[in-house]
Every structure is written in C-alpha cells, then in structure tokens.
Amino acid sequence: MTKIISFEGFEYSGKSTQIDLLKKYFKKNKIKSEFTREPGGIKDLEKIREVIVNSSFSNKSLILFFFASRFELISKIELLNQNKLYVFDRYFDSTYAYQGKNAEDKKIIKNLISLIDKKSIPKITFYLDINKNSLFERKKSRSFQNKFDQIYLNQYERIKKNYNELTKLKIGNRKFIKINANRDPDIIHQEVIFHIKKCKLI
Ligand code: TMP
Numbered sequence: 637m638t639k640i641i642s643f644e645g646f647e648y649s650g651k652s653t654q655i656d657l658l659k660k661y662f663k664k665n666k667i668k669s670e671f672t673r674e675p676g677g678i679k680d681l682e683k684i685r686e687v688i689v690n691s692s693f694s695n696k697s698l699i700l701f702f703f704a705s706r707f708e709l710i711s712k713i714e715l716l717n718q719n720k721l722y723v724f725d726r727y728f729d730s731t732y733a734y735q736g737k738n739a740e741d742k743k744i745i746k747n748l749i750s751l752i753d754k755k756s757i758p759k760i761t762f763y764l765d766i767n768k769n770s771l772f773e774r775k776k777s778r779s780f781q782n783k784f785d786q787i788y789l790n791q792y793e794r795i796k797k798n799y800n801e802l803t804k805l806k807i808g809n810r811k812f813i814k815i816n817a818n819r820d821p822d823i824i825h826q827e828v829i830f831h832i833k834k835c836k837l838i
Contacts, residue, residue, distance in 0.1 A: 638713060639837055640756065642724040644733070644799065645764030646792070647785045648774040649817045650824065654764065655725055657825040662721070667838050673725035675705045678712055689782040695737055696744070702731045703748045710756045721837060728752065729761060729812075733798040734788055742798075749807060757808035759835055762828060763799055764817035768792055811835065 645651045655671065662669045672678070676685035688701050706728065713722060728749050736742040766774075771792065780786045788795060803812050813831055815824055832838055 637755065638716075638718060638720055638722055640722045640724060640727075640758040641832065641837065642727040642729070642758045642761045643764065644726060644729045644761055644802075645817060646766060646771055646795065647781065647789070648771055648778065649764040649766040650821055651725065651764050653821050654762070654824060654828060655723060657821065658723060658828060661825070661829060662838075665838070667721065668719070669721040669723060671723045671725070672709065672713075674709065674727055674730065675702060677709045677724075681705050681709060689784045691783075695735055695741060699731060699735045699741060699744055699748070702735065703728075706731075707751075710752065714753070714756065724758070727758065727761070729763070729799070729802050732802060733795050734784075734791075736798045736801075737794070746805075754808055758810045759837055760811045760813060760831060761802075762831070763802070763812060763814050764824070765796075765799070765814050766817040770818050 643651050643655055659669075659671055661667075675688050676682040684701075684705055688698070688705070691698075691701075693701065728745075732742065732745050732749075736745055771789075775789065799814075803814055805812075811831070815827060817824065
C-alpha cells in the first residue's frame with residue numbers, strides 16, 4: 637500500500653532542505669520512495685503549476701485549481717498502487733493555510749479535503765514552523781521563486797494562524813507534527829527520522 641508523508645511550511649522555512657536530506661537518507665538506506673510536489677509533481681501538472689503560481693486568479697478559483705491538480709496527481713499515484721513511500725512537498729494543508737482567507741473558504745477547503753480517499757491521506761505531515769524574524773532574515777539572501785511567494789510572504793500572520801488551526805484538525809488518522817524550524821537542519825532531520833520510525837513507516 638502507498639504511504640504518504642507530506643511537508644508543509646512557508647517558503648524559506650527549510651522545507652526543501654529537509655526534503656533533500658530525507659531523499660539522501662532513503663537512498664543511503666535503500667528505502668523505496670518517490671518524491672513529488674504540489675502544485676505539479678507530474679509532467680502535465682508542472683505546466684499548470686507555472687500558470688497557477690504566477691496567476692491573479694480569485695481565491696475561490698485558486699482553491700479549485702489546486703484541488704483539481706491534486707486530484708489528478710493522487711489518481712495517478714493510486715493507479716500505480718505500488719508499495720512505496722511517497723513524500724509530498726506540500727499537499728492539501730497548503731490550500732487551507734494559504735487560500736483559507738475566511739470561514740466560507742475554509743469550509744469549502746474542508747469539504748474538498750473530505751473527498752480525498754482515506755488511502756491518500758498522509759500518515760504524517762511535518763509542518764516546519766519558523767518565526768517571522770528568521771523567515772525575513774533568510775529571505776534577504778534569496779530571490780522570489782514565483783509571484784505567490786512574494787504575495788504570501790506579506791500574509792505571514794494569517795497563514796501561520798491557519799497552520800496552527802491545522803494542528804487541531806482531525807483528518808483521518810494522520811499525525812500533524814509541528815517542528816521548530818528555527819534550529820540546525822541536521823537536528824531537524826534527526827527529529828523527522830525519529831517520527832517516521834516511530835510511525836513504523838520505515
Ligand atoms: P513551493 O514554492 O513551496 O513549491 O509552493 C509554490 C507556491 O504555491 C507557494 O507560494 C505556496 C503556494 N501554494 C498555495 O498557495 N496553495 C496550495 O495549495 C499549494 C500546494 C501551494
């Protein structure tokens with residue numbers, strides 16, 4: 637059965653570094669795994685990614701675009717039906733955190749999440765929680781990857797509040813683990829491995 641682990645957090649939270657460290661760890665330990673990202677992840681959806689993350693679509697349209705892309709990605713993964721560990725760079729929590737602008741939009745997002753088949757709900761979601769000062773400090777030395785990164789950086793408080801709401805939301809049996817991302821990447825990596833082992837995913 638496919639098992640999913642997802643990573644969440646702001647751009648510059650160290651999410652990509654953790655995913656890279658995990659990839660190296662799985663390779664070294666010969667653990668069969670696939671890494672994907674959202675939006676995108678497969679050839680056709682990568683084309684759509686460029687359109688979405690540089691768009692001026694309304695918030696409701698964005699919710700639907702992100703979920704359309706998501707359902708397509710997971711249908712492909714379900715078709716493969718391999719006994720593999722999948723690591724997602726962002727998943728439905730991102731839509732809740734970023735597009736969850738008001739109660740009505742959050743309700744729509746929760747309803748869409750409820751349409752995801754139980755087997756495609758992650759076993760663990762790691763949320764890399766970074767404080768505002770560290771985030772802006774890290775940002776200084778890097779350029780924006782896309783239009784969204786720039787827009788959403790200025791909505792730090794709202795997005796952080798939404799991620800915190802997700803820590804209390806029960807979605808299947810998945811574990812939502814908040815990680816202090818203001819620390820050394822190697823220490824965070826050890827913590828990630830600890831939880832993956834504790835949940836018997838490897
Ligand atoms: P990434 O650079 O981490 O791959 O994410 C691309 C951008 O898309 C990032 O600014 C977060 C945003 N995003 C949303 O707003 N909603 C979503 O559902 C997803 C998956 C990403």
